Amino acid sequence: MSRRLTTILLSTAAGLMLLSHAGKSGAQSILATGPEAEVTGDGLHRVNPSIMENAWVKPDLDLSVYSRIYFVPVAVQFRDVAERRYTARTRDTAEQFFVTEQRKARLRDLFGEAFHEAVGEIESYELSEEVGRDVLIVRGLLADVISGVPPDDAGSVSSSVRWAWEASIVLELRDSMSNDILARTADRERIDGPFDVGAMMGVTASVAQSWSRLLAGRVEEVSELGAE
Helix, strand or coil, X not given: CEECCCCCCCEHHHCCECCEEECCCCCCCCECCHHHCEEECCCCEEECCXXXXXXXXXCCCCCCCCCEEEEEEEEEEECCCCCCCCCHHHHHHCCCECCCHHHHXXXXXXXXXXXXXXXXXXXXXEEECCCCCCEEEEEEEXXXXXXXXXCCCCCCCCCEEEEEEEEEEEEEEEECCCCCEEEEEEEEEEEEEEEXXXXXXXXXXXXXXXXXXXXXXXXXXXXXXXXX
């Protein structure tokens, strides 16, 4: 597996679209300055990339007031790829493939279960089933998901694929009382193979777990920033 980071920034209110512009220097040393300074459409400032890559926070971020976290169901958004039939030649040269509803549902279910489990294992917070003044909302999103796995009728004798899934893996932290956005992180990752086509169910489960652990780690990293 290989990890490729990108500065894609996803705003839920804007329908998972990039919203950033050059911003002024923040009052906290953790904020980026100069040409790397960005402010999102919903008021988050980019963190200094030397401290944490692909992270945006409120300038006055303080997570020390939170002791519990509330899990919000995940969201998974797939890139719109046209459904088509493949020959052996077109299959082998295709860059990405249409994802069936069955495969979409499987990734959503696996990611939802894995992320809920990963959130419950975060040591810095207790898991809460209700909102409160000391409760932080944690939400995980997979955006612009694409697949390197051809449909079952893709006309090739090949039994392996070069890569399995690619997605933008997004974390959002919000205040549970006001629903104000406090922080966001975004990573872009492709799961490279090769993989046996017959093993893709297991590969997808592993991918969901890997991306969930990544997000849980991001919660811990942002919490350390917010405690400074």
